[in-house]
Amino acid sequence: MDTLTLSLGFLSLFLFLFLLKRSTHKHSKLSHVPVVPGLPVIGNLLQLKEKKPHKTFTKMAQKYGPIFSIKAGSSKIIVLNTAHLAKEAMVTRYSSISKRKLSTALTILTSDKCMVAMSDYNDFHKMVKKHILASVLGANAQKRLRFHREVMMENMSSKFNEHVKTLSDSAVDFRKIFVSELFGLALKQALGSDIESIYVEGLTATLSREDLYNTLVVDFMEGAIEVDWRDFFPYLKWIPNKSFEKKIRRVDRQRKIIMKALINEQKKRLTSGKELDCYYDYLVSEAKEVTEEQMIMLLWEPIIETSDTTLVTTEWAMYELAKDKNRQDRLYEELLNVCGHEKVTDEELSKLPYLGAVFHETLRKHSPVPIVPLRYVDEDTELGGYHIPAGSEIAINIYGCNMDSNLWENPDQWIPERFLDEKYAQADLYKTMAFGGGKRVCAGSLQAMLIACTAIGRLVQEFEWELGHGEEENVDTMGLTTHRLHPLQVKLKPRNRIY
Numbered sequence: 001m002d003t004l005t006l007s008l009g010f011l012s013l014f015l016f017l018f019l020l021k022r023s024t025h026k027h028s029k030l031s032h033v034p035v036v037p038g039l040p041v042i043g044n045l046l047q048l049k050e051k052k053p054h055k056t057f058t059k060m061a062q063k064y065g066p067i068f069s070i071k072a073g074s075s076k077i078i079v080l081n082t083a084h085l086a087k088e089a090m091v092t093r094y095s096s097i098s099k100r101k102l103s104t105a106l107t108i109l110t111s112d113k114c115m116v117a118m119s120d121y122n123d124f125h126k127m128v129k130k131h132i133l134a135s136v137l138g139a140n141a142q143k144r145l146r147f148h149r150e151v152m153m154e155n156m157s158s159k160f161n162e163h164v165k166t167l168s169d170s171a172v173d174f175r176k177i178f179v180s181e182l183f184g185l186a187l188k189q190a191l192g193s194d195i196e197s198i199y200v201e202g203l204t205a206t207l208s209r210e211d212l213y214n215t216l217v218v219d220f221m222e223g224a225i226e227v228d229w230r231d232f233f234p235y236l237k238w239i240p241n242k243s244f245e246k247k248i249r250r251v252d253r254q255r256k257i258i259m260k261a262l263i264n265e266q267k268k269r270l271t272s273g274k275e276l277d278c279y280y281d282y283l284v285s286e287a288k289e290v291t292e293e294q295m296i297m298l299l300w301e302p303i304i305e306t307s308d309t310t311l312v313t314t315e316w317a318m319y320e321l322a323k324d325k326n327r328q329d330r331l332y333e334e335l336l337n338v339c340g341h342e343k344v345t346d347e348e349l350s351k352l353p354y355l356g357a358v359f360h361e362t363l364r365k366h367s368p369v370p371i372v373p374l375r376y377v378d379e380d381t382e383l384g385g386y387h388i389p390a391g392s393e394i395a396i397n398i399y400g401c402n403m404d405s406n407l408w409e410n411p412d413q414w415i416p417e418r419f420l421d422e423k424y425a426q427a428d429l430y431k432t433m434a435f436g437g438g439k440r441v442c443a444g445s446l447q448a449m450l451i452a453c454t455a456i457g458r459l460v461q462e463f464e465w466e467l468g469h470g471e472e473e474n475v476d477t478m479g480l481t482t483h484r485l486h487p488l489q490v491k492l493k494p495r496n497r498i499y
Contacts, residue, residue: 030387033069033078036060043071045232051225052477054370054399057081061400067384069392073232077374077393078383081400083407083433085384089375089394090438094121096381098439101374101393104228108248109220109255114297116443117305118373127289128298129443135282136189136302137443142450144277145189146346149451152185153343153458160463164492171468174318175487178455179311183213185451186306190299191266192276198265202257215254216300217307221483223251259296305444306451309368312481314452315488316366317358320414321456322465322490323472327416331358332495335461344457346450352457353426357419359453363402363434365414368481370399372436399482401433464493 038044047070048056060068061081069078080086089097098121100113110118116132119125135141156177163172184194199206207215228244230237266280275281280299283290290298321328334354335344349355377392388394403411409418424431429449435442442448459465468489476485 030382030385033067033386033388034064036064036068036070038071041073042232043073045072048072051227053395054367054397057371057395057397058400058403061397066404067386073229074234075232075393076389076391077395078377078388079395079397079400080383081397082404083401086372086396086398086401086433087437088383089396090372090436090440093381093383093388094438096379096388097375097377097394099376099378101376103231104244105226105248106224106373108252109223111293111297114294115301117301121439127287128294131283131287131298132279132302132443134286135279137447139446142446148185148188149454150345152181152451153454155184156181156455157458157462160459160492161494164463164494171471171489171491173487174490175311175315175484178314179213179307180209182311182451183209183217183303183307186303188278189306190279190303191262192269192278192280195262198258198261200258200261202261203254207258212258213307215258217304219251220255220304221308221481223248255300256296259300263295263299302444306447308483309444309481310448310451312366312368312483313359313362313448314455315484316482317362317452317456318459318465318490319467319471319484319488320362320365321358321460322467322488324414325466327358328460328465331355331456331460335457339457339461344454344461346454348457349450349453350426352453353420354416355453355457356426357416358456359449360419360424360431361414361416362452364408364432365402365411366482367398367402367432367434369434370397370482372396372398396433398433398436462495464495466491466493 036044036047039046047060050056057079058081060070060079066082067078067080067085069076071077080089100118100120102110102113102118106118107113113119116125116129119128133141136145159177159181160172163177187194195209195212197206197208198212226244226248228241230239230241263280269276270281270284279302283295283298287298321331331354334352338344338348338351344352344355372395375394375396377388377390377394379390381388383394402408405411409415419431429435429445430437430441435445435448468491471489477483
């Protein structure tokens with residue numbers, strides 16, 4: 001080895017050690033994140049027993065500040081409760097905090113992160129996000145699929161009108177009608193057609209549309225929040241937890257059996273020469289690299305996401321409007337002035353600022369996904385001026401961000417007018433943290449806005465809304481999203497106009 005090579009080697013080593021020492025010194029000067037006191041071994045687990053961590057974290061933030069750490073068994077979780085901190089984590093420090101940390105239940109139910117929303121930010125994520133945007137969720141795809149949304153709106157309107165004609169004095173179950181049409185839309189976008197029933201050989205049974213919805217959507221949402229205590233104590237993984245494993249494996253197995261049956265029907269259709277504008281046909285043609293297991297998950301993902309989170313937003317919006325006649329009347333007047341006797345469609349949405357404000361305020365107060373799935377810190381970093389050690393987990397409390405009294409006046413109140421302020425651009429879909437941010441911003445945000453805003457507009461155009469008896473205080477939530485525990489019950493009165 002010559003002298004020059006040896007000298008360069010020592011110089012490189014010196015620079016590396018200098019930079020390492022500088023980086024370590026920099027982080028050592030930062031303050032440690034405030035710690036929420038807990039119990040030995042289990043940490044703060046008892047404080048999270050209600051399964052509504054977003055509300056628990058928001059209360060903790062009032063005492064310990066916008067950023068704090070808790071212990072969940074052996075895991076250290078850093079909780080962020082303001083939009084500023086959330087954006088720093090999702091954008092500025094993203095390279096250090098980009099990997100998902102999933103529970104055992106979610107690891108199984110997502111086939112180990114085999115979907116856009118739950119995958120790490122890697123080549124697989126970029127590939128599948130490109131596919132779902134091109135075929136289903138992107139702007140051009142939404143224009144192509146507009147017909148399906150319009151059919152959905154007409155079917156929904158017909159069912160509500162039929163209820164008014166036959167049972168005018170009784171409240172209607174809003175969710176029963178709306179979710180049925182949403183699920184039908186999801187099936188059309190994913191598979192090309194709605195499905196009333198299908199024989200599933202793997203289950204030796206014919207399943208109705210309702211059976212399909214319960215297995216593909218409801219069972220997953222309930223299973224996703226099942227807690228395996230071993231997640232908090234990895235060193236005890238060797239201890240069996242048979243009841244948990246049996247339940248989650250059953251949900252996963254039945255979902256995959258049904259998805260395989262649905263895919264087999266599409267294979268037969270393609271073999272017969274009939275092609276449709278749907279996600280399955282797109283993946284077969286454009287995503288040759290996708291495995292059979294991945295195909296199942298990629299087709300299932302838009303089905304569940306279309307069927308659930310958009311329902312959450314629209315159901316809460318109609319609850320708030322039914323509770324507040326003045327704001328409902330204000331929205332109706334805007335619709336009347338802009339649309340006249342015509343039904344509201346995609347084209348009018350940009351001309352309806354109050355309708356947009358209703359949508360965004362509902363997202364703020366009732367964020368469909370209240371906590372971003374946990375992320376893992378790969379390397380020492382900093383957030384909000386605090387040292388964040390490698391190995392920590394990050395929980396971004398979207399609910400807490402949108403309830404921050406320093407950013408939102410009277411955050412616990414539903415006030416759409418706050419979004420009419422000139423500081424909020426009408427076309428900006430990300431006025432709150434509800435859709436996340438940065439490279440992992442929600443791929444379905446445009447579709448959610450188009451479906452929810454058009455549905456809210458049509459329903460207010462056609463009916464006066466009033467809460468059913470006892471509904472005003474019926475606000476409990478459940479599941480992975482801020483799903484209403486009980487379906488919304490509303491009384492409808494047709495408006496004296498023809499659409």
